[in-house]
Amino acid sequence: MKKISLLGASGSIGTQTIDVIREHKDVFQLTAFSVGRNVDFAHQLLAEFSPEIVSVQHKEDAERLRSIAGNTKVVYGEEGLVEVAVHDADVLVNAVMGSVGLVPTLRAIETKKPIAIANKETLVTAGHLVTAAARQANVPLIPVDSEHSAIFQSLNGENYNCIEKLILTASGGSFRDKTRDDLHYVTVEDALKHPNWSMGAKITIDSATMMNKGLEVIEAHWLFGVDYENIEVLLHKESIIHSMVEFSDRSVIAQLGTPDMRVPIQYALTYPNRLPLSGKSLRLWEVGALHFEQMNLERFRCLDFAFQAGKTGGSLPTVMNAANEAAVAAFLDKKISFLQIEDLIEKAMQRHVVVHNPSLEEICTVDEETRRFVLEQI
Numbered sequence: 001m002k003k004i005s006l007l008g009a010s011g012s013i014g015t016q017t018i019d020v021i022r023e024h025k026d027v028f029q030l031t032a033f034s035v036g037r038n039v040d041f042a043h044q045l046l047a048e049f050s051p052e053i054v055s056v057q058h059k060e061d062a063e064r065l066r067s068i069a070g071n072t073k074v075v076y077g078e079e080g081l082v083e084v085a086v087h088d089a090d091v092l093v094n095a096v097m098g099s100v101g102l103v104p105t106l107r108a109i110e111t112k113k114p115i116a117i118a119n120k121e122t123l124v125t126a127g128h129l130v131t132a133a134a135r136q137a138n139v140p141l142i143p144v145d146s147e148h149s150a151i152f153q154s155l156n157g158e159n160y161n162c163i164e165k166l167i168l169t170a171s172g173g174s175f176r177d178k179t180r181d182d183l184h185y186v187t188v189e190d191a192l193k194h195p196n197w198s199m200g201a202k203i204t205i206d207s208a209t210m211m212n213k214g215l216e217v218i219e220a221h222w223l224f225g226v227d228y229e230n231i232e233v234l235l236h237k238e239s240i241i242h243s244m245v246e247f248s249d250r251s252v253i254a255q256l257g258t259p260d261m262r263v264p265i266q267y268a269l270t271y272p273n274r275l276p277l278s279g280k281s282l283r284l285w286e287v288g289a290l291h292f293e294q295m296n297l298e299r300f301r302c303l304d305f306a307f308q309a310g311k312t313g314g315s316l317p318t319v320m321n322a323a324n325e326a327a328v329a330a331f332l333d334k335k336i337s338f339l340q341i342e343d344l345i346e347k348a349m350q351r352h353v354v355v356h357n358p359s360l361e362e363i364c365t366v367d368e369e370t371r372r373f374v375l376e377q378i
């Protein structure tokens with residue numbers, strides 16, 4: 001049995017990870033998990049899986065859960081996330097949302113267990129620290145994000161020195177066919193309607209602003225060690241080709257499939273093997289045609305910010321990520337308009353004096369200061 005610790009069990013990736021575990025009960029065992037505020041869901045999972053440890057975000061929820069948790073240890077807060085991350089499991093799935101996943105990831109690396117990483121904000125805010133720690137401890141970081149899983153699968157057995165470029169596909173998000181003028185009037189409800197994927201609220205807004213692809217460019221840089229000049233983004237509205245790699249001999253290898261996150265989640269858990277999975281086969285004749293367009297960085301300014309942040313490096317990606325997290329939360333709370341998200345990110349990046357090779361402490365400080373700055377602007 002493969003023992004799994006799962007951060008973010010109540011989220012979109014978390015619940016689909018649990019679906020994969022349920023489908024292969026003879027292979028996987030959920031031994032530790034965290035939720036944020038969804039304590040009712042934690043209760044259900046406790047009854048189903050009897051894990052050794054559960055973490056919730058708030059102390060009062062932990063106290064409530066303890067009275068019904070039997071032998072399961074109940075912890076809480078950021079320390080609780082760390083306890084789940086370092087728990088004695090065979091693999092950690094990090095599916096928490098936001099840079100709150102950074103410290104648990106670093107602590108999990110110290111325990112030398114492989115990490116299936118969906119939590120892209122962690123790689124964006126401190127990719128240099130996470131990848132250096134993983135390299136030193138010889139810990140695999142296995143991508144869960146669909147584009148990065150596609151690249152990882154395309155690179156299986158290949159020599160990374162022969163990579164010419166990574167081609168990340170982007171659906172275009174909820175507002176793909178709108179002009180910048182149209183974007184003045186869009187609502188939260190409109191933004192939450194992703195054309196192809198059902199995901200958590202924050203990443204769905206990131207898709208609409210194209211920041212999701214920006215975060216993914218930086219994520220790809222750190223996961224595959226490829227320079228920003230060799231990472232390209234291509235609009236592909238069907239989300240059937242999940243991403244591609246061009247090699248130096250001009251061969252291009254891609255991974256395709258119906259948009260179903262259980263596929264990359266399961267691959268991260270079974271790598272280098274595969275297991276059967278329920279679901280729809282890809283029928284290209286049903287899809288009919290696949291479309292591609294060049295990316296316009298003036299239309300999708302957040303992608304431009306991400307290339308700037310990635311190329312500059314140091315603490316700038318931390319600022320971009322923290323400003324984005326704060327601005328998206330404010331948009332979801334209906335405190336700012338859609339286009340203010342990118343204005344706030346731009347302002348935060350412009351005022352920042354970059355710290356080179358920042359330590360964990362410096363990253364945490366920059367992250368906090370940036371969030372405070374964004375809130376002061378609202």
Ligand SMILES: NC(=O)C1=CN([C@@H]2O[C@H](COP(=O)(O)OP(=O)(O)OC[C@H]3O[C@@H](n4cnc5c(N)ncnc54)[C@H](OP(=O)(O)O)[C@@H]3O)[C@@H](O)[C@H]2O)C=CC1
Pocket residue numbers: 007008009010011012013014034035036037038039056057081095096097098100118119120121144145146197198199200201202203261
């Ligand atoms: N959804 C998708 O298809 C994809 C997601 N990703 C990435 O995976 C990550 C998770 O995304 P997704 O599943 O959509 O997000 P969701 O918002 O659906 O889920 C987030 C999870 O994190 C928990 N959480 C949030 N904040 C905290 C906190 N401060 N402390 C403890 N727990 C917290 C939530 O708990 P609760 O709900 O109980 O409060 C929930 O379990 C993100 O980094 C995203 O970019 C990558 C590719 C695809």
Ligand SMILES: CC(=O)[C@@H](O)[C@H](O)COP(=O)(O)O
Pocket residue numbers: 145146147169170171172173197203206207208212213261
């Ligand atoms: C499923 C997944 O990996 C998401 O990150 C997805 O890629 C979002 O789609 P777009 O950002 O391309 O709209």
Ligand SMILES: [Mn+2]
Pocket residue numbers: 145146147216
């Ligand atoms: Mn993705």
